[in-house]
Structure formats: structure tokens, C-alpha cells
Amino acid sequence: MQVTTYSDVPELEPRKPYVPLRALQEAVSAWHSAVYPSGTFDVTVRTLAKLQEEVIELRNAGDHAAWSEECADVLICLCALASRLGVNLEEAVKAKLEVVLARTPEEQQSRDKDRGI
Numbered sequence: 001m002q003v004t005t006y007s008d009v010p011e012l013e014p015r016k017p018y019v020p021l022r023a024l025q026e027a028v029s030a031w032h033s034a035v036y037p038s039g040t041f042d043v044t045v046r047t048l049a050k051l052q053e054e055v056i057e058l059r060n061a062g063d064h065a066a067w068s069e070e071c072a073d074v075l076i077c078l079c080a081l082a083s084r085l086g087v088n089l090e091e092a093v094k095a096k097l098e099v100v101l102a103r104t105p106e107e108q109q110s111r112d113k114d115r116g117i
Contacts (some may be wrong), residue, residue, distance in 0.1 A: 021090040028076055029083035044084045051077035 019027075036043045054077050058070035082089045100108070 021093065022088065024075075025079040025083055025089050028079035032080040032083065044081070047077065047081045047084055051081055 032047070036046070051074065054070060054073040058067065058074055061067045061070045079089065082092070103111070
């Protein structure tokens with residue numbers, strides 16, 4: 001099956017526990033706001049720095065267990081950052097996925113090459 005739009009993505013089998021991205025973002029945001037109550041720019045910058053740290057740890061992870069832990073850390077930090085910035089990740093991902101899925105493999109590979117990836 002070729003996936004060219006978001007609506008072409010097959011529904012995931014229900015798994016327990018399943019948490020929609022919006023609910024995950026809200027839970028992380030509540031925790032993050034309790035731990036770091038200031039809504040200042042400094043908290044946003046520190047959250048971005050933490051996200052960068054977690055991405056580096058993911059890059060350096062050496063096995064499946066470490067990858068799993070670091071992927072979770074990246075997602076938690078991304079949810080916190082998005083909330084601080086007022087971004088609804090679920091809607092943003094859906095919109096971006098429409099754009100990405102419209103690209104041919106050749107277009108995507110060309111974009112990656114232009115960016116040194």
C-alpha cells in the first residue's frame with residue numbers, strides 16, 4: 001500500500017496502554033509546569049537545551065534498551081518544549097505529514113542531500 005496522504009496511513013491496532021499524542025503532550029506539560037513553574041523565556045531555552053542533550057544521548061546510545069530510553073526522553077522533552085511554545089504537536093505532525101507524504105522518494109532524497117544528510 002502506497003501512503004501519499006495522512007488519511008492513507010492505516011489505523012494502528014489498539015494497544016494497551018495507548019496514549020494519543022495530545023494527551024501525552026498535556027500530561028508532560030502538566031508535569032513540566034509543576035517542576036519548572038516559570039513561563040519565562042529562560043525555561044523555554046533550558047528545555048530546548050535539554051532536548052538537544054537528549055538527542056545527543058540518543059545518537060550515542062549503543063543498544064536497543066538505550067535507544068528506547070533515549071527516544072522516550074526526546075519525546076518527553078519535545079512535548080514539554082512544544083507546550084511551552086504553544087504548539088499542538090498532534091496537529092503539527094498531521095499537517096507536516098501531509099507535506100512529507102506528498103514528496104516522491106527522489107524529492108525527499110534530494111532535499112536530504114542538499115542538507116548534507
